Amino acid sequence: MVEKVPHWADIAAEEIINIKGKKNVVATGITPSGPIHLGNLREILTGDALYRALKEKGAEVDFIYIADTFDPLRKVYPFLPESYSEHVGKPISEIPDPEGCHENYAEHFLEPFLGGIRVLGINPKVIKAHESYKNGLYTEIIDITLENNEKITEILNEIAGRNLEKDFVPLLPKCEKCGRLTTTKIVSYNIQKHQVEYQCKCGYNGVADYSKGEAKLPWRLDWPGRWKIFGITVEPFGKDHATAGGSYDTGKIITKEIFGYEPPYPFIYEWIYLKGKGAMSSSKGIAISINEILEILPPSWVRYLILRYKPDKHIDFDPVNGYILLAEDYERLERIYYRLEGTEEDWAEFARIYELSQVGEIPKEPGPQVPLRHIITLAQISLGNEENLKEMLIRSGYEKELKRFDEIIRRVRYVERWLEKFAPSQVKFKLQDTIPEIVRTFAPREKEFLKALAGKIEEKDWNGDELQNLIYNLAQSLGIEGKKAFKLIYLSFLNQDSGPRAGYFLVSLPKDFVIKRLEEAGTL
RNA sequence: GAGCCGUUAGCUCAACUGGCAGAGCACCUGACUCUUAAUCAGGGGGUUGCAGGUUCGACUCCUGCACGGCUCACCA
Structure with a gap:
């Protein structure tokens, strides 16, 4: 019996238990301000791996996903109509859906994302930030923030190198008239009444009650605030926050000195790049959305794609030439796990990554043993016809895999999408109806x-x-x-x-x- | 300017707290009377970015440099 080589998530889980104890809350957060892409997926998948590893080590652990639905729209992204300029500055939960199919802007991007992560076997408790604010969860944190206004300003100036004025107040009231968070300036506040008086650039002067979700903390305060509110002990975040003077740096001081809470165990991950195009970014149009990736790859392969690499490595995802390589790697992984190939040492080395790549329970048997390479051929000659496909499988010697025909069909569908969108010309062909x-x-x-x-x-x-x-x-x-x-x-x-x-x-x-x-x- | 992360075989990556540098792909050779994007067997391949230091021992720790990526805004 050989010992499984631990995955990075296992090693981290052990360290977390040593530092934080057995009770943990793993948190992740992504702003649904545009299509959520494969790069963003790394965050939640990293969280999921830590969550699973902690649970397996006997920790009592919750996994939450905070959707930043109360964030203001920053600008008119390339995928938005020009008319959205009037919504810049408003919370994305209060802006209409650009395509009119959901309740609001945030929901439009959140809903498909949540669908996608469920397919990937990721089931965090979903918390929508705008609801947390409306329900008063942030009230106490905002009280403390206002009470310690000057000290916080000092911290931000010192750690982040800001140049904030003495009268700076880290709170964004929402203008009652124009609905924007970014155009108001606080004139005075009353902590007992949870009220702030503001002037808005739109010309309106008013009073906001922050216990009712009429104001939002800026990111630098919101983040440490939520650590305390939700009891967060572990949080993966992108390297953008990890920089000196970045929001983790200020956050950990603020949470300790102002909120009286220990910062979560930080878990920093690198970006995912699209081969040859740079970092994934929805707003730059170089991104593959989660749903696009799920159209071309089985969910466990997507998990493997990300979890196989240590979080501090950047991932160059190549949907053109890397697709077949990924498939072959996964197929080999699977054969090793089910001992169809390789040595016991190989098994020990790959068992954990295989387990963590699975969506749910670990299957008793491997998937159909029809190489994706062959499926690429079959997909193109069967022309999507299932009967043809069945016969072709038999003729090409895969009769005993027919018991997994449903899964084979699914693979054919993945491959068809890939051929349509990404495949290099060398692998594509078309059976000619008439003689050339x-x-x-x-x-x-x-x-x-x-x-x-x-x-x-x-x-x-x-x-x-x-x-x-x-x-x-x-x-x-x-x-x-x-x-x-x-x-x-x-x-x-x-x-x-x-x-x-x-x-x-x-x-x-x-x-x-x-x-x-x-x-x-x-x-x- | 300051800082964070990375740099290991041609490519993509491993190497748990310092303990014999390894896989996959690619490549080369051979085999299957056999071409491909197939199968099998074997093989070559490394000053671990560079220069120092600590140590019995360094891919691993420390210092400096180079290259790549990223960040330092009420931005995820």
């Missing part, structure tokens, strides 16, 4: 070969290997170079020079069709 014109240019001897091949294929039921050999041998006997022979076949069926391994390819196609096409090519 180029076949007319074949030499007589080449046509003879194709005709002879048709005759041979008719003789019996071949398997992929046999047919592969047949093609080669037949070509040799007719004095045609192997390479040329395969090219002739690809041109006849696909109208291109190369293609999937010919024997397996032809054997996957309906026999009648193959014979007819070869004969036709031979006589054209």
